[in-house]
Structure formats: C-alpha cells, structure tokens
Amino acid sequence: MSVLSGKKILLGISGGIAAYKTASLVRLFIKAGAEVQVIMTPASKDFVTPLTLSTLSKNPVHSTFYDEQDENAEWNNHVEFGLWADLMLIAPATANTMSKMATGNADNLLIATYLSAKCPVYFAPAMDLDMYKHPSTLESFKALQSFGNIMIPAESGELASGLSGEGRMAEPENIIAFLEADLSAKLPLKGKKILITAGPTYEAIDPVRFIGNHSSGKMGFDIANQAADQGAEVILVSGPTHLKPKNGSIKLISVESAQQMYEACHQYFESVDVAIAAAAVADYRPKFVAEQKIKKAEADFAIELEKTKDILASLGEIKKNQFLVGFALETENEIEHAKQKIRKKNLDLIVLNSLNDEGAGFGKSTNKITFIDKDFNIEPMPLQSKEAVAADIINKVIAHYA
The missing domain is CATH 3.40.50.10300 (CoaB-like)
Structure with missing residues (x-):
C-alpha cells in the first residue's frame, strides 16, 4: 500500500505547458488512495481544463476567491484549504509562481493558500532552459527551500521551445515516487x-x-x-x-x-x-x-x-x-x-x-x-x-x- 493512501493532497497548478501532465498526476494520486483537491491559477486554465481535473479528482476545482458570475456565492477560503491538506504540491511551479511564493505576493488563490498551508509543501519547477538557470530563478529555489519547502528537481529533455536541457517538469510517475520515498523516510517508525x-x-x-x-x-x-x-x-x-x-x-x-x-x-x-x-x-x-468426535452419551461430562x-x-x-x-x-x-x-x-x-x-x-x-x-x-x-x-x-x- 502506498504511503500516500489516505492522505489529503492539495495540488496547486500554475500556468505552464507542463500543466497538461497534471491530469495524469491526479489520476495517480487517486490510484494511490489519496484524496485530492485542486487549486489553479487563472493562467493554468489555458493549458488544462478544470472540468478534466474535477472529474479525475472527484472534487470541485478552484481558481478564484469567489465566483464572479454568482454574487451570492460563498468565497473560497484559502485558510481552510491550507489547514485541510496533509501535504501541498505545486506542479508545475513556474518562475512567476515561485517568485510570488518567495516574496509573498498573494495576488491569486493559489499563493494565498500556499502562505496559509501548515503542511509540508513540495514544488516541481517547470520552465525553459534559460529561465531555469536565470539568477532570479535560482534565488527563488534557494528562498523556497530555506522556508522548508521541498523541491522536486526538474528533469532534462526536450522542452516546449524546441531546446533540450534542464527545466522539464518531473514526470508524474517520478513525482509520485519522490513523494513516497520522502514521506516514507520521515515516518517515525521507519527502520523499526x-x-x-x-x-x-x-x-x-x-x-x-x-x-x-x-x-x-x-x-x-x-x-x-x-x-x-x-x-x-x-x-x-x-x-x-x-x-x-x-x-x-x-x-x-x-x-x-x-x-x-x-x-x-x-x-x-x-x-x-x-x-x-x-x-x-x-x-x-x-x-x-x-x-474422534465425542458422542453425547453421559449426563455429566468433564x-x-x-x-x-x-x-x-x-x-x-x-x-x-x-x-x-x-x-x-x-x-x-x-x-x-x-x-x-x-x-x-x-x-x-x-x-x-x-x-x-x-x-x-x-x-x-x-x-x-x-x-x-x-x-x-x-x-x-x-x-x-x-x-x-x-x-x-x-x-x-x-x-x-x-
């Protein structure tokens, strides 16, 4: 049984081409026995639809603080999301989103929830090669890890730009394996x-x-x-x-x-x-x-x-x-x-x-x-x-x- 079984996982999706992989990621979480809620940045909806993710997660998908089409709608409480989760994963984590995470620029529901989270936070960077190596991105990596967040390193391969190199978001199967290994190593009775x-x-x-x-x-x-x-x-x-x-x-x-x-x-x-x-x-x-089976014969039997x-x-x-x-x-x-x-x-x-x-x-x-x-x-x-x-x-x- 996966160590993810029974875990409440908050998946944050930011606006990069790698967002299309999150459909597979949600499916793998559900297969592992986890409960998943998804929060998207508005830009990420250009790459994967909320309908797809809500169908796979069996939960509503949120991307704004409130429904602008319904003046009577309740607001999406970022604090409650942050308290609900056993772990939060931001994947893909774009340069823009990581910069906001590092500086506390809470201009969307995802960042506000991240800042409210009491659980371990993992992030899986995804961007083009030069962006991945830019000093500002490297500073974001450093800042986020200094906060206690856990980075799931990007992989090398063909990028959306046509270049090949580091910056490709880890494949969903590899993200699951990373989380399972990290969580297992931290269990209090590991080795007993x-x-x-x-x-x-x-x-x-x-x-x-x-x-x-x-x-x-x-x-x-x-x-x-x-x-x-x-x-x-x-x-x-x-x-x-x-x-x-x-x-x-x-x-x-x-x-x-x-x-x-x-x-x-x-x-x-x-x-x-x-x-x-x-x-x-x-x-x-x-x-x-x-x-042999004892037959019922005597009135008293000892x-x-x-x-x-x-x-x-x-x-x-x-x-x-x-x-x-x-x-x-x-x-x-x-x-x-x-x-x-x-x-x-x-x-x-x-x-x-x-x-x-x-x-x-x-x-x-x-x-x-x-x-x-x-x-x-x-x-x-x-x-x-x-x-x-x-x-x-x-x-x-x-x-x-x-």
Whole structure:
C-alpha cells in the first residue's frame, strides 16, 4: 500500500505547458488512495481544463476567491484549504509562481493558500532552459527551500521551445515516487520491526469442538495497521479471525492454538524492536484431545484442563532491548492486578481494559483503556474507537524512541 493512501493532497497548478501532465498526476494520486483537491491559477486554465481535473479528482476545482458570475456565492477560503491538506504540491511551479511564493505576493488563490498551508509543501519547477538557470530563478529555489519547502528537481529533455536541457517538469510517475520515498523516510517508525499478536486462540477438545473466547482480533489488527502506516515492519501473529490487514506490507502469520502462537512469537521475538501482545490467549487447554468426535452419551461430562504456556511472561524472561507491551482485561482490582502483571512479566507498558467500563471489551468497535508504564505511572484514556486507541498505543511506541 502506498504511503500516500489516505492522505489529503492539495495540488496547486500554475500556468505552464507542463500543466497538461497534471491530469495524469491526479489520476495517480487517486490510484494511490489519496484524496485530492485542486487549486489553479487563472493562467493554468489555458493549458488544462478544470472540468478534466474535477472529474479525475472527484472534487470541485478552484481558481478564484469567489465566483464572479454568482454574487451570492460563498468565497473560497484559502485558510481552510491550507489547514485541510496533509501535504501541498505545486506542479508545475513556474518562475512567476515561485517568485510570488518567495516574496509573498498573494495576488491569486493559489499563493494565498500556499502562505496559509501548515503542511509540508513540495514544488516541481517547470520552465525553459534559460529561465531555469536565470539568477532570479535560482534565488527563488534557494528562498523556497530555506522556508522548508521541498523541491522536486526538474528533469532534462526536450522542452516546449524546441531546446533540450534542464527545466522539464518531473514526470508524474517520478513525482509520485519522490513523494513516497520522502514521506516514507520521515515516518517515525521507519527502520523499526514490531511483533503484534491478535485475536483468540482455539484449544481443541476433539476434531469438531474447541475452547475459545469472543475476541474478534480487531484491536490487534488496528494496532498492526497503525504501526505499518507509521513506517514499521510489522509481523502480525493472529488467531482465528475473519479480519485481514489493511496495510499490504504487514506479514500475517495465522495460527490456531496458544502453542502455535507461542512458537511463532519465539521465532521472531529476538529480531524485533517492539512486541505488543494484544491477543486473547487461552489460559487452559484440554489435557487430552479426542481423536474422534465425542458422542453425547453421559449426563455429566468433564474435561481435564492443563495450563497453556504464558507467551507474554516467556517473552519478558528473554527480553533484551525490546519494548514489551501487554494487555490486561480485568473485572476487579484492575489497577493492582495490572501492576502485578507488569512486575511478573517484565513489561514496559500495559494497556488495561476493564469489563466494568461501558463500551469496552470483546466484539465492540470502541474501547476504553488505561496506560500503566513500568514506573507505575497511570494514564486513563477516554472511550474511543479502537482505531483511535490503536493510534494512542503506537504513539506510546513512537514516544519511547523519540
């Protein structure tokens, strides 16, 4: 999955012949899963039509502060555009537009929006060879980059004038690749490897029946998706569930029993930086598993159980530099039981769930947690969606490495 997926991208188009390439650029953004809004300078409409770009982006295209044909029309708020975007790209960035960007000459909607943007701003220059090398253009490059803007270098090739040389706007595919590489390199968990467990385990009674629980696995899958979106290499060990990772980079290892989960975790634990044990692992399993389906015969039937291996405790015993996160689902004396678990299992952080909290527990889309770290600092969190809870958990990991 592209790092651009889910991103809100504001595309600014200025008036150069390379503007015709922006139709392909918008299409590639949409294909990558991004949401796109387009702002054009009035001159750019001579090279590509707003209708084309609005059709491809599935959003209205704006080029003026208000609709001069409609005296009752609302104005296009450049501040709102600037706050909406996760990133802004100005392509093509002509010499004229870059000069206005550098000097703050906000005589059109695009420049006013640029000056209001709180997000990272990229610009892809496009002009003829001599213009590209002119001292005033070079000063614009220098000024814009000193402001923190990121330049996507022009390419060499045949230019509209018939000359050949530097100044050709980077091809849309190359712009996408540049953005993906730059964004990926800046993700806070880039270079980190995270092991996450999710879902229930099923402990066989016979070939048909099992001992299990109501865990859907959603919490663990949401954590895995958040970690991968922040640049981590994620190994997700999951018990039986219908869920699939949303981020295609996640390595999913499907298991059924607590023993299989134990073995998978120990296979990878030594090589990871972080382990987050979100699975609801069975504490007991049948001591003897029937080879054939047990028939309904006796009025009373007993199953002898034995303890499963404690995966989290076993990882705590061999932990070196790993940041180890556990979960605790409690119904009474929640804080004290969670603290005992931190000590007993050598955890760095525990995520406490209480079944006494409305909206928390298995099979729900929400969760209410309390963070307790190894120094017993307690941080209760509000009731949130499991996606928001997952983001909070991953932010704790990010803060650990900050």
